[in-house]
Amino acid sequence: MIFARRPEPDSAGPATEQISFSEVSVGVLDDTPTGDVYRPILTDVNVTLDEPTVAIIGANGSGKSTLLQLFNGLVTANSGRVLIDGLDPAEEAKQVRSRVGFVFTDPAAQLVMPTPLEDIELSLRKRVPKAERRAAALAVLEELGIADLAERSVYELSGGQRQLVALAAVLAVDPQILVLDEPTTLLDLRNKEKLRKLLSDLVARRGVRVIFSTHDLDFAGLADRALVVDSGRIVHDSNPAEASRMYRELIMSDSS
Numbered sequence: 001m002i003f004a005r006r007p008e009p010d011s012a013g014p015a016t017e018q019i020s021f022s023e024v025s026v027g028v029l030d031d032t033p034t035g036d037v038y039r040p041i042l043t044d045v046n047v048t049l050d051e052p053t054v055a056i057i058g059a060n061g062s063g064k065s066t067l068l069q070l071f072n073g074l075v076t077a078n079s080g081r082v083l084i085d086g087l088d089p090a091e092e093a094k095q096v097r098s099r100v101g102f103v104f105t106d107p108a109a110q111l112v113m114p115t116p117l118e119d120i121e122l123s124l125r126k127r128v129p130k131a132e133r134r135a136a137a138l139a140v141l142e143e144l145g146i147a148d149l150a151e152r153s154v155y156e157l158s159g160g161q162r163q164l165v166a167l168a169a170v171l172a173v174d175p176q177i178l179v180l181d182e183p184t185t186l187l188d189l190r191n192k193e194k195l196r197k198l199l200s201d202l203v204a205r206r207g208v209r210v211i212f213s214t215h216d217l218d219f220a221g222l223a224d225r226a227l228v229v230d231s232g233r234i235v236h237d238s239n240p241a242e243a244s245r246m247y248r249e250l251i252m253s254d255s256s
């Protein structure tokens, strides 16, 4: 018997240019006196994202970071399936990571070199020949308006400055999808506005898709779509204004 070959996914077609989660659950085993007990972190996440900008809103511990880390295989699902433009991050982590850039909340998690310039050069090592790397790294820092920080020690930078450098290091590799975990936590108002403009420009000029988690309901307003996560489930899915209203209601009902 000859099996029919499964059709190859059409990588150029719009149908695969999507992020989809079907029946995705993530949990951990807690070691208790009576044995291992499964503790759910995310439960039955079903969502397809094809908007340019998506915000994930939710309280501390609701599961936002876990959800975002599924995008590039930093976390893998216990059950269900994640597909990023037709690729499963659990099976094709390398290909997925070459298209998904991930910016951690804590920039210390990703800055490894003594200066911003060296860090960006490190990001560029597989894409740009050595002789051109320094100029290319400077151009990235200039694009973010932080060229003046190029040769400073990363230890001397403020949290917000480090967060911008971490973002520059991720943007240097030209991701098609940018995932940011609470990117405004360390930013002052001016840098927050700068980030808002930068993300809008990336979407408009480079066609980058942006997914970010946030507590900042004002910042969430830049998204085309907003999901509210509560206790590991998506409990609301609409636009930022509606989602912010739902999130406030949720918080109020919890604290009453």
Ligand SMILES: Nc1ncnc2c1ncn2[C@@H]1O[C@H](COP(=O)(O)OP(=O)(O)O)[C@@H](O)[C@H]1O
Binding pocket: 028, 041, 058, 059, 060, 061, 062, 063, 064, 065, 066, 067
């Ligand atoms: N690796 C892990 N091991 C055990 N528990 C975890 C792990 N990662 C996350 N959790 C737990 O899962 C819940 C959701 O965490 P997280 O996704 O970081 O939420 P958020 O980003 O919304 O604050 C929290 O209760 C957290 O303690």
Ligand SMILES: [Mg+2]
Binding pocket: 064, 065, 066, 181
């Ligand atoms: Mg988090």
